[in-house]
Amino acid sequence: MTQMSRTLPDWIGWVEEEQCQLNLPPERLAFLLAIHIFSKEGEQAQLSEAELQHGFSFVSHGFNLAEDTLVSRGNNAINDLVRQRLLSRFQTDASEGDSLYRLTRLGVAIVEFFIAQRDVNQIKLSLQLEQISQDLNKIADTIAADPDEQQWQQEVAGRLTYSVADQLARIDDTQRAMDEQQNAVKANIAALLNKNWHEAISACEQLLRETGHTLRELQDTLDNAGHGLQLSLLTIEERLQQQNRGQVLAPLCQQLQAKLDAITLWGSQCIELWARYDLHVHRFIRTAIDMDKNRAFSQRLRESIRQFEQHNWQLRVAQAQPLLELRAETLAAYAEEVTGVLPDELEYQEMVDVSAELSQRIQVYLQQFADTGQPLDMAAVLKTYLEDFPHYQHFDIARLLIDEAVKLGHANVECLGGAQPDWQRINAHGAEVQAHVIDQY
Numbered sequence: 001m002t003q004m005s006r007t008l009p010d011w012i013g014w015v016e017e018e019q020c021q022l023n024l025p026p027e028r029l030a031f032l033l034a035i036h037i038f039s040k041e042g043e044q045a046q047l048s049e050a051e052l053q054h055g056f057s058f059v060s061h062g063f064n065l066a067e068d069t070l071v072s073r074g075n076n077a078i079n080d081l082v083r084q085r086l087l088s089r090f091q092t093d094a095s096e097g098d099s100l101y102r103l104t105r106l107g108v109a110i111v112e113f114f115i116a117q118r119d120v121n122q123i124k125l126s127l128q129l130e131q132i133s134q135d136l137n138k139i140a141d142t143i144a145a146d147p148d149e150q151q152w153q154q155e156v157a158g159r160l161t162y163s164v165a166d167q168l169a170r171i172d173d174t175q176r177a178m179d180e181q182q183n184a185v186k187a188n189i190a191a192l193l194n195k196n197w198h199e200a201i202s203a204c205e206q207l208l209r210e211t212g213h214t215l216r217e218l219q220d221t222l223d224n225a226g227h228g229l230q231l232s233l234l235t236i237e238e239r240l241q242q243q244n245r246g247q248v249l250a251p252l253c254q255q256l257q258a259k260l261d262a263i264t265l266w267g268s269q270c271i272e273l274w275a276r277y278d279l280h281v282h283r284f285i286r287t288a289i290d291m292d293k294n295r296a297f298s299q300r301l302r303e304s305i306r307q308f309e310q311h312n313w314q315l316r317v318a319q320a321q322p323l324l325e326l327r328a329e330t331l332a333a334y335a336e337e338v339t340g341v342l343p344d345e346l347e348y349q350e351m352v353d354v355s356a357e358l359s360q361r362i363q364v365y366l367q368q369f370a371d372t373g374q375p376l377d378m379a380a381v382l383k384t385y386l387e388d389f390p391h392y393q394h395f396d397i398a399r400l401l402i403d404e405a406v407k408l409g410h411a412n413v414e415c416l417g418g419a420q421p422d423w424q425r426i427n428a429h430g431a432e433v434q435a436h437v438i439d440q441y
Contacts, residue, residue: 022084032111037055186277193284376405386398420434
């Protein structure tokens, strides 16, 4: 704002006074592009109303609009662009009502922006950085050679003011185009998840992975070249300050350094923000799977492995060669067989067997609620049941009990879209659970 001749209130008052506004639906923007193309192809920049109607017919055909109202819609589009100061109207003959039309500065700027936007997406960041590096090297070499005034203006002032600054502006445009691409990917992921999340998981994963990979490649390229560019700009600034005619260009070098720092910093922030968004989407998917009432994802997994023995599959087993024990005589001394009966307390049990046994006990314990139709309050049941187990087993026991309780039924308030239940403590160590009372078996 310090470079503006007016303050912010002045600008706001000017916009209100001039009634500046823009409303460009896709068909209006396409019509504006058509006017620009017709003006470029013709010998003159101005177009007649018939030529505008001809251009609008291409737009109408491209958007599959009705042909019977073509003329009236064309007139409305022309008047709309004139009203928004994108098109200027000039009366040629007041008696016949003929007019000539020409794009305003605002109209040309909008068209050129969208044309440049397509070019920005096709320019490689590595090529832009390489061009900046070459320009900076030429500037440094020219300053060191003590050039005359003409060479100074062309190879130092001109190249630094226009070429380097323009390339940095293009890199900034590339980043802004990437910002728009990220927003488009986010909108696509949101549409997929809202439509059918369990069918869209693989598509979301691919979009997240591809966009994150692209951001990382761009930032790695910028980080690798950014340090060298900063050193080159710093060297040029020091050499400029040593000469009287270079004092004018020294602040420009500082501005370019600040611009490069801002570009690099925003690239790092983009990667961090995208990583947070990636984590947010994965958390949403995991939560959706855990809270899926219809168990759609679990059912799809069961169907995928059902009757797997009838499908074409191959199992590969890698077995490493055993190591030879060279101390055979030592092993022979302890080779006698030990006989006896191991007490039940010391008998080893696999974790799978222990979990299965606990699940059966929990299933029997909870079945009485379903048989009697008694509501099942998860918090109360967990608090009572966990009292018989040590603290370090509470998490595993609670997980098994919740799994068995979900198999019995569901809460009627969930089907009615009730509010989320309150968190309730289930042990003396601060563990809490949030669950509706199961009353439908």
